[in-house]
Amino acid sequence: MLPKPLVTASLRPIILTLLDDQPMYGYEIIQRVHSLSEGQIQWTPGKLYPLLHSIENKGLIDAFWKPSEEGPDRKYYRLTASGLAALAGEKQSWLDLNAILVRLWGPELQLQP
Amino acid sequence: MESRFDLATAVATWRQFQVRRHRILEKDLDELEVHLRAHLAELLRQGWSEDAAFREAVRALGDLEEAEGEYRKVYWGKLRRQRRLMHEVNWGISMLRNYVLIALRVLKKQKLYAGLNVVGLGFGLAAFILLGLFIRYELSFDTFHQDADRIYRVILKQNHVYQGTDLMASSPAPLARMLDEELPEVTSATTLMRHTALLSYGDEHYYEEGFKADKKFLSVFSFPMLQGSAETALVAPLSIILTASLAETIFGDIDPVGESLLLDDGAYYTVTGIIEDVPEQSHFTFRFVTSIVSDGYYAAMMAAYTLRESNFFTYFRVASDMPVEDLQEKVETLTQANQSDREPAESEHFIVQTLLGIHLESHANFELGTNGDIRLIYLLAAIAFAILLLSCANYMNLAIARSGMRAHEVGMRKVVGASRAQIILQFIGESTLLSMIALGIALVIVWSLLPAFSRFVEREITLGFEINLLLPVALVLLSLGVGVISGSYPALIMSSLRPTRVLKGETGGRGIRRFRLRTFLIVGQFAISIILVVGSLIVYQQMHFIQNMDAGYDRDNLLVIPVRGGELSTGFNTLKSDLLQHSSIVGVASSRHHLLDITSGRLVRDWEGSEEGDELLVHYTSVGHDFLDLYGILVSEGRPFSTDFLLDETEAMLINESGASALGWSEPVGKELAISRKTGTIVGVVSDFHFRTLHQKVEPLVIDLDIDRIGFISVKLRSENVRESIAHIRRRVEAVSPYPFEYNFVDEVFDRQYKAELKQGRLFTVFTVLALVIATLGLFGLAAFSAEQRVKELGVRKVLGATETSLVLLLSKEYLTLIVAAFALAAPVVYFAMNRWLESFVNRVEIGPIVFMSALGLVIVIAWLSVSYQALRAARVNPVLALNCE
Numbered sequence: 001m002l003p004k005p006l007v008t009a010s011l012r013p014i015i016l017t018l019l020d021d022q023p024m025y026g027y028e029i030i031q032r033v034h035s036l037s038e039g040q041i042q043w044t045p046g047k048l049y050p051l052l053h054s055i056e057n058k059g060l061i062d063a064f065w066k067p068s069e070e071g072p073d074r075k076y077y078r079l080t081a082s083g084l085a086a087l088a089g090e091k092q093s094w095l096d097l098n099a100i101l102v103r104l105w106g107p108e109l110q111l112q113p
Numbered sequence: 114m115e116s117r118f119d120l121a122t123a124v125a126t127w128r129q130f131q132v133r134r135h136r137i138l139e140k141d142l143d144e145l146e147v148h149l150r151a152h153l154a155e156l157l158r159q160g161w162s163e164d165a166a167f168r169e170a171v172r173a174l175g176d177l178e179e180a181e182g183e184y185r186k187v188y189w190g191k192l193r194r195q196r197r198l199m200h201e202v203n204w205g206i207s208m209l210r211n212y213v214l215i216a217l218r219v220l221k222k223q224k225l226y227a228g229l230n231v232v233g234l235g236f237g238l239a240a241f242i243l244l245g246l247f248i249r250y251e252l253s254f255d256t257f258h259q260d261a262d263r264i265y266r267v268i269l270k271q272n273h274v275y276q277g278t279d280l281m282a283s284s285p286a287p288l289a290r291m292l293d294e295e296l297p298e299v300t301s302a303t304t305l306m307r308h309t310a311l312l313s314y315g316d317e318h319y320y321e322e323g324f325k326a327d328k329k330f331l332s333v334f335s336f337p338m339l340q341g342s343a344e345t346a347l348v349a350p351l352s353i354i355l356t357a358s359l360a361e362t363i364f365g366d367i368d369p370v371g372e373s374l375l376l377d378d379g380a381y382y383t384v385t386g387i388i389e390d391v392p393e394q395s396h397f398t399f400r401f402v403t404s405i406v407s408d409g410y411y412a413a414m415m416a417a418y419t420l421r422e423s424n425f426f427t428y429f430r431v432a433s434d435m436p437v438e439d440l441q442e443k444v445e446t447l448t449q450a451n452q453s454d455r456e457p458a459e460s461e462h463f464i465v466q467t468l469l470g471i472h473l474e475s476h477a478n479f480e481l482g483t484n485g486d487i488r489l490i491y492l493l494a495a496i497a498f499a500i501l502l503l504s505c506a507n508y509m510n511l512a513i514a515r516s517g518m519r520a521h522e523v524g525m526r527k528v529v530g531a532s533r534a535q536i537i538l539q540f541i542g543e544s545t546l547l548s549m550i551a552l553g554i555a556l557v558i559v560w561s562l563l564p565a566f567s568r569f570v571e572r573e574i575t576l577g578f579e580i581n582l583l584l585p586v587a588l589v590l591l592s593l594g595v596g597v598i599s600g601s602y603p604a605l606i607m608s609s610l611r612p613t614r615v616l617k618g619e620t621g622g623r624g625i626r627r628f629r630l631r632t633f634l635i636v637g638q639f640a641i642s643i644i645l646v647v648g649s650l651i652v653y654q655q656m657h658f659i660q661n662m663d664a665g666y667d668r669d670n671l672l673v674i675p676v677r678g679g680e681l682s683t684g685f686n687t688l689k690s691d692l693l694q695h696s697s698i699v700g701v702a703s704s705r706h707h708l709l710d711i712t713s714g715r716l717v718r719d720w721e722g723s724e725e726g727d728e729l730l731v732h733y734t735s736v737g738h739d740f741l742d743l744y745g746i747l748v749s750e751g752r753p754f755s756t757d758f759l760l761d762e763t764e765a766m767l768i769n770e771s772g773a774s775a776l777g778w779s780e781p782v783g784k785e786l787a788i789s790r791k792t793g794t795i796v797g798v799v800s801d802f803h804f805r806t807l808h809q810k811v812e813p814l815v816i817d818l819d820i821d822r823i824g825f826i827s828v829k830l831r832s833e834n835v836r837e838s839i840a841h842i843r844r845r846v847e848a849v850s851p852y853p854f855e856y857n858f859v860d861e862v863f864d865r866q867y868k869a870e871l872k873q874g875r876l877f878t879v880f881t882v883l884a885l886v887i888a889t890l891g892l893f894g895l896a897a898f899s900a901e902q903r904v905k906e907l908g909v910r911k912v913l914g915a916t917e918t919s920l921v922l923l924l925s926k927e928y929l930t931l932i933v934a935a936f937a938l939a940a941p942v943v944y945f946a947m948n949r950w951l952e953s954f955v956n957r958v959e960i961g962p963i964v965f966m967s968a969l970g971l972v973i974v975i976a977w978l979s980v981s982y983q984a985l986r987a988a989r990v991n992p993v994l995a996l997n998c999e
Binding site (some may be wrong): 025026030040044045047050051054062072073074075 | 141143144145146147148150151154173174175176177179180182184186187
């Protein structure tokens with residue numbers, strides 16, 4: 001399990017990336033991340049949803065409701081144009097960080113862009 | 114009793130819970146609910162069972178407390194500040210409303226038991242409050258004076274014991290001035306004398322009790338003056354100040370100041386002021402005060418300036434707080450210095466008392482009023498706490514039992530995420546709500562019983578909320594305390610149970626040994642009840658014994674008239690022969706003192722067989738002819754007074770048996786005795802009779818014959834037509850004396866002496882009964898629960914062939930062992946306590962096994978009745994139904 005601060009820090013970039021890929025609803029996002037990270041990252045809804053609202057307020061994503069066959073309507077999120085821009089920024093920040101760490105720890109660290 | 118898990122309900126409950134618990138917007142909750150359902154669907158698809166899936170899905174949602182924090186950060190931007198505040202308030206209110214609604218719903222479901230619980234506690238609180246009010250009343254005597262803790266009284270400590278004590282409440286006349294002049298700490302000191310007088314205004318006469326006092330009286334004490342000046346009112350001789358109600362009685366609408374009143378000493382007194390009526394809570398009371406400078410005896414004593422004769426009362430005030438021991442030292446030094454004319458052995462010793470301590474602690478001879486007793490206060494305080502403890506124990510017990518029924522509900526809550534603190538808070542909240550209701554009930558009970566209670570204890574007792582705001586606050590805190598404490602134990606149990614076990618109904622008491630605390634509480638309840646019952650019975654026994662003890666004289670149908678003024682005295686013989694002509698009057702006799710109030714003691718020094726320095730205190734009184742016959746007092750040796758012997762009037766004396774043995778005389782008749790400047794010859798020995806209270810042994814008494822100085826006239830009546838006889842006597846007496854006709858009956862006066870103890874006894878009994886009622890209520894409720902929870906067990910037993918009787922016996926047996934344990938605890942305690950109490954009586958009963966057996970029997974019967982009623986009800990249930998319940 002990744003330590004908490006790292007999980008928290010990586011929330012935004014991962015969400016933006018996933019939503020860039022396709023619109024998803026909350027539960028889906030959590031499942032996706034869980035399987036992508038092979039269990040390393042387990043987000044709780046209590047963390048995810050407030051963040052979703054927060055970046056929604058900032059206009060990086062927007063939401064729409066879609067009925068589901070299993071019960072109440074689901075709230076889907078998708079990336080906006082400014083979200084796309086923000087994602088690019090996030091990516092850059094992480095790559096920059098990675099470069100520093102590579103310099104410190106040597107060629108062990110390799111990140112595929 | 115459901116154990117089927119319903120998913121839809123579970124989710125709905127979860128949702129409701131979140132609404133109450135967390136401040137998350139509805140739409141966000143919707144979102145979370147969707148998430149939950151999605152997860153649930155997934156788990157079910159994977160083959161999880163419904164209840165396991167639910168638990169897992171809820172768990173996976175994580176800590177919503179943190180989420181709330183995160184949401185709030187998001188909302189911050191959205192919600193404007195004002196709306197935020199309103200939101201907070203609304204939320205607070207709805208939370209509270211929610212809790213109250215839940216509590217009320219719970220109460221409705223458990224109406225009977227909750228009701229019993231509340232009523233029992235209400236009674237207990239009411240008893241505590243009533244006793245507390247009485248104790249408060251008794252403890253606040255004389256507090257109305259300003260800086261009352263700086264006022265003191267000086268009393269005399271004598272070298273011999275008189276009527277059980279060597280203290281006399283009186284002191285010499287010059288003492289006040291000595292204190293004022295020679296002790297810098299003393300700011301003012303005053304001297305008082307009793308003054309009971311006939312006040313005449315025009316044709317009206319008023320016989321009133323009052324005092325003579327010097328001009329510093331109003332500086333030492335705080336009796337607010339309504340008219341006139343406190344500094345000057347008592348300065349001039351022949352001044353009188355009246356209390357407001359006396360002034361109104363005498364003068365009506367006329368302004369009293371400046372008016373003249375004729376007193377029975379023949380002088381006219383001028384009214385110089387009116388003061389407020391003396392409050393009830395004062396150790397002395399009066400209706401008027403005259404200036405003491407008018408009194409010849411006082412003037413003579415002041416002129417002599419000696420500390421020899423103590424026939425006055427001295428009070429003084431100091432400037433600042435001082436320990437009483439220091440004052441005592443200073444007064445001792447001062448008084449010794451002023452008695453240099455006497456032998457140290459003969460000098461008087463004085464004791465300084467605090468004013469505030471007089472009412473409850475001072476029991477000197479010649480006190481100004483009837484003082485209370487601090488021991489009674491302690492006793493009542495003990496009872497009050499016992500009852501409160503009993504009620505709380507009761508309450509707690511029942512609350513614990515009731516909460517057992519809600520284990521299921523609690524389990525649910527915990528599954529949906531309620532924290533331990535929340536559950537504890539909820540239980541304590543409910544318990545506190547109930548205890549506040551109990552307080553309300555208690556106040557209603559107190560308010561309605563207060564008049565009767567006041568009459569019973571003969572004190573004006575009010576709730577006094579207007580005066581002292583501390584009291585209602587204290588009461589509220591008390592109830593809160595009771596609620597919190599009683600709710601905490603069940604809360605702790607409930608919050609610590611594992612949810613699954615609870616949901617499956619695996620908790621609940623099987624029998625009462627389950628929770629040790631509850632057992633302890635029940636035993637405690639029984640023990641307290643037993644103590645109170647045994648104590649009550651013993652008190653009753655003692656009272657009964659005293660009242661029926663032979664006092665040594667007849668007291669039925671004996672009317673006694675106090676003689677005031679000279680007219681009745683000189684006209685006695687005529688009156689006597691006149692009265693004897695009436696058919697209902699059996700006998701008439703005169704005496705110096707009232708038989709029950711022979712308060713005159715003399716020291717006898719030289720008697721036949723005495724040694725140098727011997728002295729004996731004897732009581733000394735005078736009676737007229739026929740007195741001893743009238744009272745049925747027998748002469749065991751020699752002869753009574755008789756008109757046949759002319760010298761009887763000057764020489765004859767009678768002595769009682771105790772007196773004879775105290776003097777060491779085996780053959781008293783014919784011996785000479787010098788007493789009070791008179792030397793007489795003993796002509797007969799009187800059998801001992803109790804002329805003081807039955808609490809003391811009979812002291813030496815000498816009686817001589819005096820037909821001139823008459824203080825009281827005793828009349829023996831026939832038991833029929835008493836009222837007529839009284840009316841007749843009144844007419845005859847009023848024809849002779851201008852004083853208002855007064856009388857009392859000897860048996861009434863006798864009973865009044867024991868009023869204090871009688872009251873103690875009755876108070877004790879009343880509260881014992883109350884305690885038993887509370888204990889029974891509690892037991893009833895507990896038994897009900899216990900039985901209900903074991904319905905299944907009882908059903909099984911029935912099916913296996915047990916009879917209803919055997920089931921009842923089974924349930925009752927458990928309580929029996931508890932009662933026996935309680936008895937073992939209580940018996941020694943009450944034995945020692947009552948022995949101590951009985952020690953204060955010279956004539957007392959012995960504590961026998963009967964009282965213990967009766968108390969034990971009573972408690973067993975009560976317990977058995979409550980338990981068996983419940984047990985029968987539970988046992989009657991059709992076993993099929995009982996078993997099906999699961």
